Amino acid sequence: MSLDASDVEKIAHLARLAIAPEAVEHYAEDLSRILDLVAQMDAVETKGVEPMAHPLHMSQRLRADRVTEQDQRELFQENAPLTEDGLYLVPKVID
Amino acid sequence: MQWETVIGLEIHTQLATQSKIFSGAATRFGAAPNTQACAIDLGLPGVLPVLNQEAVRLAVRFGKAIGATIAPRSVFARKNYFYPDLPKGYQISQYELPIVGEGWVEIVLDDGTLKSVGVTRAHLEEDAGKSLHDASLRGGGYTGIDLNRAGTPLLEIVSEPDLRSAQEAVAYARKIHQLVRWIGISDGNMQEGSFRVDANVSVRPLGQTTFGTRAEIKNINSFRFLERAIQFEVERQIDVLESGGTVVQETRLYDAERDETRSMRSKEEANDYRYFPDPDLLPVELDVAFIVDAVADLPELPDSLRERFHVQYGLTEYDASQLSMTRELAQYFEAVAQASGEPKLAANWVSGELSAALNRSELEITESPVSAAMLAGLIHRIQDGTISGKLAKQVFEAMWHGEGDADSIIMDRGLRQITDSSALEAIIDGIITANPEQVEQYRAGKEKVLGFFVGQTMKASQGKANPQEVNRLLLEKLAPR
Numbered sequence: 001m002s003l004d005a006s007d008v009e010k011i012a013h014l015a016r017l018a019i020a021p022e023a024v025e026h027y028a029e030d031l032s033r034i035l036d037l038v039a040q041m042d043a044v045e046t047k048g049v050e051p052m053a054h055p056l057h058m059s060q061r062l063r064a065d066r067v068t069e070q071d072q073r074e075l076f077q078e079n080a081p082l083t084e085d086g087l088y089l090v091p092k093v094i095d
Numbered sequence: 096m097q098w099e100t101v102i103g104l105e106i107h108t109q110l111a112t113q114s115k116i117f118s119g120a121a122t123r124f125g126a127a128p129n130t131q132a133c134a135i136d137l138g139l140p141g142v143l144p145v146l147n148q149e150a151v152r153l154a155v156r157f158g159k160a161i162g163a164t165i166a167p168r169s170v171f172a173r174k175n176y177f178y179p180d181l182p183k184g185y186q187i188s189q190y191e192l193p194i195v196g197e198g199w200v201e202i203v204l205d206d207g208t209l210k211s212v213g214v215t216r217a218h219l220e221e222d223a224g225k226s227l228h229d230a231s232l233r234g235g236g237y238t239g240i241d242l243n244r245a246g247t248p249l250l251e252i253v254s255e256p257d258l259r260s261a262q263e264a265v266a267y268a269r270k271i272h273q274l275v276r277w278i279g280i281s282d283g284n285m286q287e288g289s290f291r292v293d294a295n296v297s298v299r300p301l302g303q304t305t306f307g308t309r310a311e312i313k314n315i316n317s318f319r320f321l322e323r324a325i326q327f328e329v330e331r332q333i334d335v336l337e338s339g340g341t342v343v344q345e346t347r348l349y350d351a352e353r354d355e356t357r358s359m360r361s362k363e364e365a366n367d368y369r370y371f372p373d374p375d376l377l378p379v380e381l382d383v384a385f386i387v388d389a390v391a392d393l394p395e396l397p398d399s400l401r402e403r404f405h406v407q408y409g410l411t412e413y414d415a416s417q418l419s420m421t422r423e424l425a426q427y428f429e430a431v432a433q434a435s436g437e438p439k440l441a442a443n444w445v446s447g448e449l450s451a452a453l454n455r456s457e458l459e460i461t462e463s464p465v466s467a468a469m470l471a472g473l474i475h476r477i478q479d480g481t482i483s484g485k486l487a488k489q490v491f492e493a494m495w496h497g498e499g500d501a502d503s504i505i506m507d508r509g510l511r512q513i514t515d516s517s518a519l520e521a522i523i524d525g526i527i528t529a530n531p532e533q534v535e536q537y538r539a540g541k542e543k544v545l546g547f548f549v550g551q552t553m554k555a556s557q558g559k560a561n562p563q564e565v566n567r568l569l570l571e572k573l574a575p576r
Contacts, residue, residue, distance in 0.1 A: 016177055053192070054374065059377055060378060064148060065112050067121045068119030069114075069119045069120040069133040076129070082233070084237075086128035086129050087227060087232070087239030088129070088240040090240060092238050093179055093228070093238045
C-alpha cells in the first residue's frame with residue numbers, strides 16, 4: 001500500500017498540519033512503510049474474531065446524572081488569548 | 096418527466112438530563128456564556144469523559160418505543176473535524192455500533208392511510224458549542240464561542256429514505272417529536288434547539304430503483320421550515336436535472352427569510368470524518384436488568400392510546416388523534432371522560448372550549464385553571480338537563496376565572512333551567528299578549544315568526560328556559576283557534 005504526495009497533502013489538510021512542500025515526498029515514503037507494516041495483518045485469518053474497540057477487556061462504567069461541576073469560567077478564561085462578555089473570541093468564522 | 100422525491104431525516108433530540116453526557120456540568124438552558132462548560136467540555140488536556148447513566152437509560156427507552164433492538168454492546172467513536180465550537184477537534188459519537196438498532200414508527204398521511212417509516216438507528220453523541228457571529232464583538236472581525244452547550248447529550252435518530260414528500264417528512268418529524276416528549280426523554284423545545292432536523296433530499300425519475308444524488312439541508316428548527324426547505328430543494332434539483340445539469344452532493348443551509356437553500360461550500364471538504372473508536376471510553380455493555388429497569392415505567396404509547404380512544408370511547412379517528420397529541424392532554428381527556436361517563440361530550444369540550452381557552456391564555460393543559468374533575472362536573476349538569484349547552488359555556492367561562500365549580504356557579508347565578516311549565520307558560524303568555532301583530536302574522540301562515548317568539552322567550556327567561564319545552568309550549572299556544 002502506498003501513499004502519494006496528494007494523499008499526504010490531503011491528510012495534512014484534514015489534520016490542519018502545515019507541511020513544507022519539500023517534506024511531502026519524505027512523509028509519503030515513511031507513511032507508506034508504516035502502512036505496509038500494518039498490512040501484514042491482512043494475511044492473518046480473522047474469521048470469527050470480534051473487532052476490538054478497546055485494548056482493555058472491560059466495559060464502560062456509568063456515572064449518576066448529577067451536577068458536580070462548579071462555574072470556573074474566570075479560571076479557564078485566563079488561558080484564552082481573547083474573551084469578551086464571557087465568550088471566547090476567535091477570528092471570524094464565515095459560514 | 097415525472098420525478099419521485101426521496102427523503103431521509105436525521106433528528107437530533109436533546110436528552111433530558113441534569114448533567115452533560117460525559118461530565119458533571121449542568122445542561123440548564125439560558126445560563127450566562129461558558130458558566131456551564133467544565134474542563135472536560137473544554138477539551139483540556141488530561142481530562143477523561145465518563146458516561147452519564149441517565150443518557151443511556153433515555154436512549155434505551157426510545158429504542159423500546161420504536162420496537163428496535165437495544166445493542167447489548169455499543170461503542171463510542173471520534174468524529175474528527177475542525178470548528179471553533181468543537182474544542183477537542185472531534186465530536187464523541189457512535190458510528191459502527193450504535194446503542195439503538197432498526198425500528199419503525201407509523202405516520203398518518205393526508206388521506207388518512209397509515210404508513211410505516213423505518214428508523215435505521217439512533218445513537219448517542221455530544222453536542223457542540225454555539226458560535227455567535229456578532230459583528231460588534233471587539234469592534235468586529237471576531238466570532239464569539241459559548242461552550243455551555245458543548246457536551247450536552249443528544250440522541251441522533253436516523254430514518255430510512257422512506258419518505259416521499261415534504262408532507263410525509265413533516266408527519267414523520269412530528270411523530271418523533273410527539274414520541275420523545277411522550278416517553279419523557281426530551282422536552283422537544285425547538286426554539287431552544289432541543290429538537291433539530293437535517294433532511295437528506297434527492298429526486299429520481301419515477302420508476303427508477305437507484306437513488307439520485309442527495310443534498311443535506313441543515314439548520315431546520317421548525318416543522319413549517321422543514322416543509323418549505325424540502326419543497327424548495329426538490330424544485331431546485333428538478334430544475335438542475337431538467338436543464339441537463341447534475342446534482343452535487345453537498346450540505347445546504349435553509350434561509351427562512353429568503354425561503355431558499357444555499358450551498359455551504361466552506362464545509363464541503365470537511366466530510367471526511369475519519370471515525371475511530373474513542374480510546375477514552377470503553378464499550379458500553381448493557382445487561383438485561385438495566386434495559387428492563389429503563390423501560391419499566393414506559394407509558395402506553397400514542398398509537399395504541401389513539402386506537403383505544405377510538406374503540407373504547409367511540410371517538411372519531413380525528414378526535415382520537417387530536418386528544419392523543421400529548422400525554423398530558425390524553426390523561427386530562429381520559430379523566431374527564433371517566434368522571435363524567437360521557438366520552439363524546441368530554442372530547443367536544445376538551446378539544447373545543449378548553450383548548451380554545453388554553454390557546455388564548457397561552458397555557459399548557461397541565462396549567463389549566465379548570466381541572467378535569469371540574470369539567471366533568473359541568474358535563475354532568477348538561478347531561479342531566481340542569482343547564483342548557485349555551486349556558487354551559489357561561490359556566491365554563493366562570494370556572495375558568497376561578498368562580499368555583501359548576502354547581503356553585505349555577506346556584507350563585509341562578510342558571511338552572513326552567514323546567515317548571517307553569518312558570519314558563521306565564522312568561523310565554525305575557526309575550527303573546529304583548530305582541531298581537533306577530534301573533535296575527537304567525538297565524539296567517541308566516542311560520543318564520545316562531546323564531547321571534549322563541550328568541551323573546553329565551554331572553555325573558557335569561558336563557559334558562561329549556562329550548563325543547565319552549566318550542567312545545569309556543570306551538571301549542573300559537574296554534575290558530
